Amino acid sequence: MRRSSSRSELAFRLGIGAFGFLIVAIVCTIGVVLAVQSMASIRKFGLNFWLTRTWDPVAGQFGALPFIWGTLYSSLIALLIATPIALGIAVFISELCPPSLRQPFVFLTELLAAIPSIVYGLWGIFVLVPAVRTVERALPAAVRATPLFSGPPLGLGLLSAALVLAVMVVPFISSVSREVLKSVPAAQREAAYALGATRFEAIRAALFYARTGIVGAVMLGFGRALGETMAVTMVIGNNPRISLSLFAPQYTMAAVIANEFTEAADELYLSALVEIGLVLFIITLLVNSLSRLLIWSMNRTGRVITAPEPVHASA
Amino acid sequence: MGSSVFRTLSTIACAAALAASVSADSIKINGAGATFPYPIYSKWFAEYNKLHPDVEINYQSIGSGGGIRQIQAQTVFFGASDGPMTPEQLQASPGRILHFPTVLGAVVPVYNIPNVRAELKFTGAVLADIFLGKITKWNDAAIAKLNAGVTLPATDITVAHRADGSGTTYIWVDYLSKVSPEWKSKVGINTSVNWPTGVGGRGNEGVAGLVSQTPGAIGYVELIYALQNRISYGSVQNMAGEFARASVESVTAAASSAASQMPPDFRVSITNAPAKGVYPISSFTWLLLYESPKNKAQAKAMVDFVKWALTEGQRYCADLGYAPLPESVVKLEMAALAKIKLS
Numbered sequence: 001m002r003r004s005s006s007r008s009e010l011a012f013r014l015g016i017g018a019f020g021f022l023i024v025a026i027v028c029t030i031g032v033v034l035a036v037q038s039m040a041s042i043r044k045f046g047l048n049f050w051l052t053r054t055w056d057p058v059a060g061q062f063g064a065l066p067f068i069w070g071t072l073y074s075s076l077i078a079l080l081i082a083t084p085i086a087l088g089i090a091v092f093i094s095e096l097c098p099p100s101l102r103q104p105f106v107f108l109t110e111l112l113a114a115i116p117s118i119v120y121g122l123w124g125i126f127v128l129v130p131a132v133r134t135v136e137r138a139l140p141a142a143v144r145a146t147p148l149f150s151g152p153p154l155g156l157g158l159l160s161a162a163l164v165l166a167v168m169v170v171p172f173i174s175s176v177s178r179e180v181l182k183s184v185p186a187a188q189r190e191a192a193y194a195l196g197a198t199r200f201e202a203i204r205a206a207l208f209y210a211r212t213g214i215v216g217a218v219m220l221g222f223g224r225a226l227g228e229t230m231a232v233t234m235v236i237g238n239n240p241r242i243s244l245s246l247f248a249p250q251y252t253m254a255a256v257i258a259n260e261f262t263e264a265a266d267e268l269y270l271s272a273l274v275e276i277g278l279v280l281f282i283i284t285l286l287v288n289s290l291s292r293l294l295i296w297s298m299n300r301t302g303r304v305i306t307a308p309e310p311v312h313a314s315a
Numbered sequence: 316m317g318s319s320v321f322r323t324l325s326t327i328a329c330a331a332a333l334a335a336s337v338s339a340d341s342i343k344i345n346g347a348g349a350t351f352p353y354p355i356y357s358k359w360f361a362e363y364n365k366l367h368p369d370v371e372i373n374y375q376s377i378g379s380g381g382g383i384r385q386i387q388a389q390t391v392f393f394g395a396s397d398g399p400m401t402p403e404q405l406q407a408s409p410g411r412i413l414h415f416p417t418v419l420g421a422v423v424p425v426y427n428i429p430n431v432r433a434e435l436k437f438t439g440a441v442l443a444d445i446f447l448g449k450i451t452k453w454n455d456a457a458i459a460k461l462n463a464g465v466t467l468p469a470t471d472i473t474v475a476h477r478a479d480g481s482g483t484t485y486i487w488v489d490y491l492s493k494v495s496p497e498w499k500s501k502v503g504i505n506t507s508v509n510w511p512t513g514v515g516g517r518g519n520e521g522v523a524g525l526v527s528q529t530p531g532a533i534g535y536v537e538l539i540y541a542l543q544n545r546i547s548y549g550s551v552q553n554m555a556g557e558f559a560r561a562s563v564e565s566v567t568a569a570a571s572s573a574a575s576q577m578p579p580d581f582r583v584s585i586t587n588a589p590a591k592g593v594y595p596i597s598s599f600t601w602l603l604l605y606e607s608p609k610n611k612a613q614a615k616a617m618v619d620f621v622k623w624a625l626t627e628g629q630r631y632c633a634d635l636g637y638a639p640l641p642e643s644v645v646k647l648e649m650a651a652l653a654k655i656k657l658s
Contacts, residue, residue, distance in 0.1 A: 057480075058503035125524060152471055154529060156514050238478035238515030249514045255478075259517060262378030263480025263506040265404060 180213030348382020348395030397482020439494025475534035478515025539636030
């Protein structure tokens with residue numbers, strides 16, 4: 001009896017281990033296949049692929065910098081817009097919302113995540129872009145002269161893309177943050193109240209306690225924004241030129257792959273597009289590793305601060 | 316006498332057996348390629364299947380580049396492309412690939428200028444300068460000179476182009492390269508290019524959408540999209556000096572004018588065709604077939620289909636917004652089809 005249970009235990013461990021290993025294998029295989037397929041482009045351009053700005057399929061000159069810039073810039077702006085909104089939603093639902101309204105609110109935010117991205121794209125083109133164009137036109141000339149808002153008011157461009165992305169990542173950040181807030185022990189809040197904290201101070205203490213999870217939620221949204229393709233390509237204007245301006249049409253890595261892959265018949269061109277995929281893969285890995293590092297370092301320093309925090313709140 | 320009767324009988328028996336075997340297992344042919352001719356190709360395959368229930372043709376509209384890659388890899392029996400294959404691509408193929416023009420299309424300049432209802436006139440040079448970013452206002456002297464009597468506003472021009480690789484882009488930049496040396500040296504010809512200016516939309520419908528929404532925009536789309544979306548499109552000056560508007564007649568005329576100097580492999584650009592009455596931004600779209608296909612049964616069925624498409628099939632063109640091939644080109648193609656080795 002004892003022996004058979006230990007044998008099934010072993011089989012279980014091996015089986016589960018194999019699934020765990022499968023993930024590692026899949027990630028490695030993706031990396032290797034991308035690298036092999038983009039070899040022609042890697043050989044020809046080397047590190048310059050990351051650093052040059054020309055994307056010219058006719059001349060066979062390929063540089064990914066404008067796409068890297070557009071991807072990171074649009075995702076960062078999207079996060080700047082989405083994070084406060086998503087945190088507000090999460091705090092409201094988990095801390096302030098009347099229990100009878102909680103379920104409908106949760107349902108509605110999660111519904112946002114279920115809408116296909118092409119629908120966001122269509123909404124972007126027909127509703128958001130004309131609205132952004134009107135706002136851009138209405139801005140005073142002094143504002144339009146600054147580098148952040150220069151260029152013709154097309155409506156299409158980085159700002160529209162960032163706004164669409166923001167709407168798309170809000171449900172991700174807010175539902176994960178809400179779960180994290182829910183897992184904050186009641187003792188934390190009770191302790192804060194016991195020390196005479198106001199509601200705001202108690203929530204602040206809970207947010208502080210949950211900070212690593214919230215950073216994780218934001219990073220999840222960032223990862224989602226980096227890879228979003230359809231909705232972005234429909235509103236960003238698809239122009240591979242680096243610009244600081246929020247009004248300028250720009251381009252992202254995922255969008256250029258989706259747009260140009262089908263018609264790329266030439267080997268170097270195809271290989272350059274695959275290398276864009278490789279660059280996106282590496283950047284996504286880097287972003288995720290950085291967020292891990294951030295969470296790890298916060299946990300380390302956090303341990304020292306958590307103890308005095310309630311004291312601080314009561315002061 | 317007896318032996319001849321026997322021979323006749325055995326021939327009949329053989330023919331019957333063959334017919335039975337053909338109808339028993341129908342012939343399936345797979346193809347892939349250009350999206351531009353997809354509506355008429357799918358119409359043709361459906362109609363042909365009604366006439367010949369034993370022949371089933373599948374077509375995936377994955378884009379011209381994809382079609383070329385797939386036929387080179389021999390994963391499909393035939394390919395389809397809006398631009399002819401380059402000599403390097405032909406060299407890299409495992410066998411000799413033949414081009415067969417099937418229908419004609421036209422690309423038109425579409426625009427959206429507030430309060431201008433008139434049909435504008437363009438020359439190739441003006442279109443090239445607009446797309447190079449050298450003409451930036453609608454009331455520029457170069458445009459005003461061609462359109463006397465139209466009050467053009469001082470609105471900024473927004474250039475809209477295809478963001479995705481496309482045969483439509485190929486035809487458009489092929490034309491611009493012929494009329495503007497600067498375009499040819501700075502930008503060149505391909506299914507996607509390094510655009511000097513403008514915003515990119517996905518697909519014909521994407522560009523049509525950008526133009527109809529953005530005041531001051533100019534773009535280029537297949538004729539059928541301009542008609543369906545009711546966007547104004549301009550006429551373009553041809554080599555004979557006339558301002559031609561795209562129509563079934565003016566596009567077929569462009570192909571007729573090319574028929575006399577048709578190269579034997581049909582890989583010819585008919586943009587800016589030098590004749591009267593032609594619309595200058597017209598092009599063939601091609602089917603790609605191996606000269607010596609491995610599967611002879613499929614080859615025979617495909618050749619029969621192409622013969623049907625080039626003759627009876629042409630009557631479906633106009634309804635779907637394509638221009639039919641001129642008789643002269645069809646005659647040349649019929650002769651070329653005989654080159655495909657069926658045994």
